[in-house]
Amino acid sequence: MTIDTINELNALSKLFKFVKFESTDADTVFFCASPLINSVFVKTVLSLHKEMGNPIPEWGYIEQAPDRLQIIECKLQNYYIQLKDTTQLKKVIEECIFPYAYREETITRMMDKLLKL
Amino acid sequence: MSFNVLAAVPLAVQLLKSPLTPRRGELPPLKGDFTPPVGGGGLDETPPFVTESVEAYLLVELLNEKGEVINPAYRKYFVTSQGDFEQIGNANEETIDFGDECTQTGFLRFSLVNEHDQQPAYFDAFEIVHKPNTEKLTVTSWTDYYPFGKVAKTACSGAGAYRYGYQGEFAEKDGETDWNSFELRQYDSEIGRFTTTDPMGEFWSSYVGMGNDPVNLTDPTGGCTGCMAAANGMTALLNQTGTFLPEVTVIGQRESSFSFANITLPTLTMPGISMPSWVGSTATKANVFLTLATTMTGDSDPQAQAWMRARAQTKPDAPSVPIAVPATRVKDRDDDDDDVFYHYTNHQGMLGIQASHNILPNGQGKVYITDRQMTAAETFYKLFIGNTRYEDRGGYVIAFRLTNYQKAQLSYNRDEPYEYIYPGTLRIAPNNFIYSGINPFK
Structure with missing residues (x-):
């Protein structure tokens, strides 16, 4: 099974x-x-840029994309499953932020906020 | 009717006489019991009235930032009446001086007590004035609103932001949702609509805010623009210059005797409105109906309305000084190395943009533009991912340049090879309009 077109x-x-x-x-x-x-997702984007002859995109830090960070926070706050396990919550946040890099204080701040809900 | 005022110096409240229709607001519950004095009045402890002539009096409190009364002894100013219950103030304006007691940042709270059961008493067009010798008093916070309550501009300094915003205390803003929390409903100022239906069924649409007339109407509770709330009032930010606190209306109830001790609580006719606890907390009860609008939006004062209209037309558009574009933010990714952007649309869309020079945002508030020249087929697949709903969108194209300010607003995602997103309506300056018409790219 292959993807045929760009x-x-x-x-x-x-x-x-x-x-x-x-x-x-x-x-x-x-x-x-x-x-x-x-x-x-990453494979798709990389393949797309490769097919277009673009350089490989670097996502950088999520803090540089505040709109996206805000949406992630918004979604997590309204997520119907309340995550109280800090290890599990951190993993979920990291996956949501992926493929962006992040600063540790951002994760800490988000976790503090979510755990207080 | 006269107003008993004490002499003091720096901060003054002017009560301007005006026969305008009152607007309504709400006062946060007072802490502790409130016991109207009988036979006393004023800071000079001189009874300013005889019992039969008392109709209303004004209570002024100084609150700190936490809402605690700074001065436990309420400042009371009694209003006396010599005849029919009429507008307070014989002169065009009355002034209350507070002296130098405003020693810290906080709030002024006004309460108006009336013992009449039908006739309203109202103070119109409150204005807080700082006299020239009050150099230590400065503006600590201010907010401009669009008519429907969206914040246009906010400035704040020092600790403690002003908690109550649009429409005053009864429209407290939720920091998470950005909704105004009215007593009965939530209100979204972005769209000027309540998020739930109107329990009072006042308007043709049960979601409209202030009857779609926010300049002239307020909705104290989210229930009804014309209804009387149980306890309305106002707070005003201390240290604020020239703030109009438009009208305070008071309707009380009195029984056969005019003594304060015999005043009973009025019968509330509006469901869903709770009486503040402090009103009925003592044996000596006062009927307190304080109404006003604490923002310019709800003011019926012509001067305030004119001011509001002028403000409403002032939108935070491009500043006169261009904003430097971050080098990494927007870079030309197409081959022709120019600075031209394109918006692909259909015939109808092109005509609209030609006429208005505005590209309107989609439902999410975004305008998608690209710097790539594409054929109609390319746009169909690359921008509209083959969705037949947008099949005709590539037939016409608008080519334009952006100002530096607009470029700075573009969001550029590294994983998006084709498009930029502009937040809100994209206005194309006439000089930046390059082409609009049938897609010429082959």
């Missing part, structure tokens, strides 16, 4: 981006926190 890659990339960084639906956390989804 347009398919592009459409798939847009789908992943919407689910991960644009939709404010809390239920999408289910997908955002999946390492498998993340893996496919």
